[in-house]
Amino acid sequence: MKILLCCNAGMSSSILVKKIREAAEKRGMDLTITAVANAAIRDEVGKWDVCLVGPQLVYAVNSIKAQLNIPVASVEPRVYAMADGDKALDFAVSLLEG
Amino acid sequence: MFTGRQSRILEILLNNVQGMTGAKLSEHLGVSSRTIRNEVGEINRIWKEGNLIKASKRKGYFIEEQFADSVREYLLSGGRKQREEDAAGRGWMILGMTLETGRTDVFAVEEELSLSTPAVYKEVTKFQKKMVAGYQYEILQMSADRLWIEGDERKIRQFLFKLVKDETQAGTNMHVFLLRALLYRAFDQDEYEWMVRVIKEYFDSRYIQVSDANLYMVASAVYITMIRNAQNHRVVTLQDAEEIDPEIQELFRYLDENSFELDDGDRQILWGLFHGFKITANPAVEESSGSLSVLVLEDFCSEVMEKYHFDFWQSKDFYDNILIHIEYMMRRMETGYEVKNPILNDIKRQYPYAYEISMLLVPIVYRYKNCYIQDDEISFIAIFVEHFLENVNHKLKTVIISSPRFSINTIMSNWIQSNFHNQLEVTAMIPRHSLEKYLKENQVDLIISMADSIIDPVIATFKIDGIPNHYTQKAMNALIHRIRMNYRFREIIRTYFKKEIIRIYRGKAEFDQVILELSRALKSEDCIHDVNEYVNDVLQREINYPTYMGDWFMIPHPLVTFAKKTAIGVAVLKTPIRMKNKEIQLIFLLAMEKKQNEQIGVLFQLFRHMAGENLSIRSLAAVETEEEFIDVLIRISSSTDIG
Numbered sequence: 001m002k003i004l005l006c007c008n009a010g011m012s013s014s015i016l017v018k019k020i021r022e023a024a025e026k027r028g029m030d031l032t033i034t035a036v037a038n039a040a041i042r043d044e045v046g047k048w049d050v051c052l053v054g055p056q057l058v059y060a061v062n063s064i065k066a067q068l069n070i071p072v073a074s075v076e077p078r079v080y081a082m083a084d085g086d087k088a089l090d091f092a093v094s095l096l097e098g
Numbered sequence: 099m100f101t102g103r104q105s106r107i108l109e110i111l112l113n114n115v116q117g118m119t120g121a122k123l124s125e126h127l128g129v130s131s132r133t134i135r136n137e138v139g140e141i142n143r144i145w146k147e148g149n150l151i152k153a154s155k156r157k158g159y160f161i162e163e164q165f166a167d168s169v170r171e172y173l174l175s176g177g178r179k180q181r182e183e184d185a186a187g188r189g190w191m192i193l194g195m196t197l198e199t200g201r202t203d204v205f206a207v208e209e210e211l212s213l214s215t216p217a218v219y220k221e222v223t224k225f226q227k228k229m230v231a232g233y234q235y236e237i238l239q240m241s242a243d244r245l246w247i248e249g250d251e252r253k254i255r256q257f258l259f260k261l262v263k264d265e266t267q268a269g270t271n272m273h274v275f276l277l278r279a280l281l282y283r284a285f286d287q288d289e290y291e292w293m294v295r296v297i298k299e300y301f302d303s304r305y306i307q308v309s310d311a312n313l314y315m316v317a318s319a320v321y322i323t324m325i326r327n328a329q330n331h332r333v334v335t336l337q338d339a340e341e342i343d344p345e346i347q348e349l350f351r352y353l354d355e356n357s358f359e360l361d362d363g364d365r366q367i368l369w370g371l372f373h374g375f376k377i378t379a380n381p382a383v384e385e386s387s388g389s390l391s392v393l394v395l396e397d398f399c400s401e402v403m404e405k406y407h408f409d410f411w412q413s414k415d416f417y418d419n420i421l422i423h424i425e426y427m428m429r430r431m432e433t434g435y436e437v438k439n440p441i442l443n444d445i446k447r448q449y450p451y452a453y454e455i456s457m458l459l460v461p462i463v464y465r466y467k468n469c470y471i472q473d474d475e476i477s478f479i480a481i482f483v484e485h486f487l488e489n490v491n492h493k494l495k496t497v498i499i500s501s502p503r504f505s506i507n508t509i510m511s512n513w514i515q516s517n518f519h520n521q522l523e524v525t526a527m528i529p530r531h532s533l534e535k536y537l538k539e540n541q542v543d544l545i546i547s548m549a550d551s552i553i554d555p556v557i558a559t560f561k562i563d564g565i566p567n568h569y570t571q572k573a574m575n576a577l578i579h580r581i582r583m584n585y586r587f588r589e590i591i592r593t594y595f596k597k598e599i600i601r602i603y604r605g606k607a608e609f610d611q612v613i614l615e616l617s618r619a620l621k622s623e624d625c626i627h628d629v630n631e632y633v634n635d636v637l638q639r640e641i642n643y644p645t646y647m648g649d650w651f652m653i654p655h656p657l658v659t660f661a662k663k664t665a666i667g668v669a670v671l672k673t674p675i676r677m678k679n680k681e682i683q684l685i686f687l688l689a690m691e692k693k694q695n696e697q698i699g700v701l702f703q704l705f706r707h708m709a710g711e712n713l714s715i716r717s718l719a720a721v722e723t724e725e726e727f728i729d730v731l732i733r734i735s736s737s738t739d740i741g
Contacts, residue, residue, distance in 0.1 A: 008690070008698070008702070015643055016643075037699070037702065038699065039696075039699035039703075042465075045465075055657055055658045056655075056656075056657065056658070056690065059692050060694060062389075062390075063389065063390055063694065067393070067465075077657065077658040080657060080658075081638065081642065081657055081658070082642065083642045083643070
């Protein structure tokens with residue numbers, strides 16, 4: 001599974017990326033995940049299965065979806081604030097299974 | 099007033115003042131001389147001021163001299179057009195007759211339009227070709243002597259709306275004529291005019307400014323819907339149709355109240371048309387939703403800056419207007435109601451440069467929408483761009499340091515005029531020793547010199563070594579690009595950094611205290627909603643997601659709390675705050691609105707760049723006043739090569 005994480009400055013997500021990666025390792029999942037800033041999103045077309053965005057970018061979900069053409073949703077603020085990798089991973093999986 | 103053939107006869111006679119025989123005329127027009135006789139009789143009957151065409155044995159037919167001027171005037175003004183209308187109108191009328199019940203036959207058409215059977219076949223075939231070429235839809239079918247309509251009611255109505263859209267948007271006042279033809283016996287002029295009044299009343303009462311074209315288009319479409327329903331041509335309601343926007347819902351509610359009964363299916367089809375045109379009070383672009391048109395326009399602006407070095411961001415009015423246009427244009431691409439431009443070729447010919455720039459939009463829109471913008475729609479964008487180039491664009495005020503050799507001066511100014519007249523405005527050509535005085539009295543963006551490469555610490559200088567060539571041109575373009583980018587940074591910085599929200603801490607300070615004080619400053623500038631909520635979010639966030647950039651610089655910002663107005667609070671720390679082995683000297687506290695903002699993206703690039711080299715942080719940390727801080731930041735931005 002390939003997850004793209006997107007936030008405003010591209011700075012907060014690196015910690016969540018690490019947590020999600022750890023969660024996936026524990027489950028023995030094959031996972032590719034990376035974080036980018038909103039401004040760089042157009043370079044990511046066609047590379048990912050699902051995209052999570054930070055709560056700061058909740059307004060941009062539709063436009064990101066229009067660009068990437070994959071499921072896109074904003075991570076629940078509490079999950080994001082606590083950097084809960086497990087829950088974020090669950091969320092990404094549920095998006096993909098839609 | 100005259101038919102096509104009659105106008106043609108008049109035209110020929112006008113051009114042959116010596117007259118022309120009936121036999122010759124019939125040869126010219128490919129009709130019998132009997133027909134010519136009849137037509138001449140008809141012309142004289144229509145012309146009420148006496149016999150317009152006279153006949154003599156010697157000359158044949160000729161136009162009475164006293165009428166020649168008024169006939170010429172008639173032919174020049176509307177005659178030709180009238181002829182085209184007649185020709186196009188016949189097809190519409192045949193379609194209208196067929197639409198009423200869905201079928202008719204050639205004989206009925208013959209009767210109604212007083213045409214011969216071959217003429218009916220010819221008209222139908224011509225009309226079919228035109229519809230396929232213009233609308234890719236073979237709505238009118240003919241087999242032997244039968245005529246019928248192809249397609250379901252949804253498709254038919256969408257097609258009728260397209261006809262109405264093209265006719266109203268062309269602004270020729272022909273749409274009533276079209277409606278009369280399409281609705282055939284059901285059309286009632288008074289009823290239609292009443293419909294227009296009722297709908298106008300709706301827009302007026304809500305202070306919605308609509309163009310004539312849009313008013314008539316809406317009225318015509320509703321009128322067509324009413325009549326189709328009355329004729330029992332019902333449309334099936336789609337279950338998974340798109341949601342109708344609230345403002346158009348309101349229009350439908352209003353129509354309901356005025357006893358125009360529209361069911362859901364009717365509304366869906368009408369909405370498809372209305373959605374792509376400005377008939378609501380609010381600009382359609384919802385700022386908070388991160389609309390696609392903003393992305394498209396931002397890409398467009400960036401590429402225009404990159405390739406042509408024009409700054410579309412420099413005027414908010416221009417930006418907002420073209421944004422609204424792009425929003426509706428993209429909606430029309432979705433709904434299929436794209437607008438035709440009758441002067442497309444004129445625009446291409448007269449504004450080739452603006453048209454070329456506008457073409458940059460094609461691949462951008464394709465990237466998001468997977469379809470291409472039509473030429474007609476591009477030409478509307480070109481009109482915006484042309485307006486920008488002529489009236490909005492701030493040309494860089496340029497001073498040329500004159501050369502002792504006069505001929506060189508001429509070469510220089512010619513070169514600038516022919517290559518950069520859209521970008522540069524030469525305001526003076528003066529000797530070096532007068533420059534200082536000139537700069538004191540005038541605003542200058544660029545200095546061109548043959549001798550020196552740097553003349554002023556702030557104003558960019560372009561040095562030309564010899565006769566300008568291809569490379570000189572490239573270098574000049576690069577410099578223009580840089581100047582424009584610097585101005586853009588300067589504007590962005592001045593927008594978000596205000597001296598009221600900059601604090602210089604000379605003594606020891608605590609992080610939490612600094613955040614609290616900056617938040618209060620943001621609050622008193624009305625940038626954030628609530629200080630406590632904001633501060634808590636910022637501090638909470640630092641625990642899990644610290645916002646260091648490099649070792650001296652931090653950009654704290656909340657995770658979920660949005661600002662009222664985007665702004666950046668600044669703390670300059672003369673005594674660094676020690677946090678996790680870092681010596682923080684500079685804090686930017688970000689307050690961000692809940693909307694797409696490409697300028698913030700640009701600032702993030704700047705911040706990242708600053709964090710990478712300690713010189714800029716140090717020079718910012720060294721400032722003594724708030725004003726100085728802003729100046730230094732602008733200087734840093736102009737010396738960095740980003741964006």
